[in-house]
Amino acid sequence: MSDCARTAIADLDQLLEEERAALLGGDLAALDKLLERKSVLIETLAREATSIPQELEPLQIKLRRNRELFEQALAGxxxxxxxxxxxxxxxxxxxxxxxxxxxxxxxxxxxxxxxxRA
Structure with a gap:
């Protein structure tokens, strides 16, 4: 795995935690700011996904968790x-x-x- 991929995984992991905190805190402005960074990191990992599938599994779990939180926020x-x-x-x-x-x-x-009437 390349250093670029390792860095992208660590950065995306941290970003997903920030996104979760923003979702739980109702900070919609923060979500908007995180979206662009998230897209860039996901694109970076997509280029190297064939060589790092096991490292991506925890990120996929966090992505699903955050998507569910986002859907709940939208419903609210x-x-x-x-x-x-x-x-x-x-x-x-x-x-x-x-x-x-x-x-x-x-x-x-x-x-x-x-x-x-009385």
Whole structure:
């Protein structure tokens, strides 16, 4: 194995740990910065992959682990986005259903009286 490959393996291993910490910490800006370095290191290793398969196995495990964390982070962001959209819709008026089950818009600022009963 070449010194270039050894260095790339060590650098990618360290980068994957940084990526994991960023994912767990919710530091999306750090992920963006790591992406370019990660791509370069993976390309470097891809050129020498036939001579170093056993050294790549731990990196593949970390890559899978980080991909799963990334997918979970995306799912969380989608959930937040959906919730914010729902809150925006409520703020803008929202919708409800009438006694017949038909959808009915509730417009923002519309004056609706609530009947209070004792």
């Amino acid at each position: 962001l989608r959930a937040v986005s959906d919730r914010l959209q729902a809150l925006r819709e409520v703020h803008e008026g929202g919708e409800t259903y009438d006694v017949s089950g038909r959808r009915r818009s509730i417009e923002k600022g519309a004056q609706h009286r609530l009947e209070k």
